[in-house]
Amino acid sequence: MSINDEEILTAIKSELDGDLDRIDSSILKKLQHSRREALAQSANRRLFAPRIAPALAFVTSVVVFIVLLRVPGFSISPLDPDAVLSELEFVESEIELVDELEFFRWLDANGHAG
Numbered sequence: 592m593s594i595n596d597e598e599i600l601t602a603i604k605s606e607l608d609g610d611l612d613r614i615d616s617s618i619l620k621k622l623q624h625s626r627r628e629a630l631a632q633s634a635n636r637r638l639f640a641p642r643i644a645p646a647l648a649f650v651t652s653v654v655v656f657i658v659l660l661r662v663p664g665f666s667i668s669p670l671d672p673d674a675v676l677s678e679l680e681f682v683e684s685e686i687e688l689v690d691e692l693e694f695f696r697w698l699d700a701n702g703h704a705g
Contacts, residue, residue, distance in 0.1 A: 614622075
C-alpha cells in the first residue's frame with residue numbers, strides 16, 4: 592500500500608471509532624447480542640463435520656469399489672461353476688453327489704431339464 596492509502600485507512604478507522612463512541616447504549620447492546628449469537632452459531636456449525644464423517648467414509652469406499660470394478664485389470668472375472676467343482680477335492684461319499692450335480696447340469700445344458 593502506498594502512503595496515501597494508509598492515510599485514507601487511518602482516517603476511515605478513526606471516523607468509525609468515533610462513531611462507535613457516539614452509538615446509543617441500546618443499539619450497542621443489540622449489536623453485542625447479535626455478535627454473541629453469530630459466534631454461537633458458528634461454533635455449532637463446527638460440530639457438524641464429525642457427524643457427517645462416517646457417511647463420507649462410506650460414500651468414499653463405495654466410489655473406490657465401483658472404480659476398481661470399472662478399471663481394466665482390476666475387475667473381478669465371473670466364476671465358472673464347472674471350474675470351481677473340478678478344483679475341489681471331495682471325499683468318496685461326496686463324489687456321488689458331485690456326479691449327480693454334474694449330470695443335472697448336463698441335462699439343463701442340453702434342454703432336458705424339466
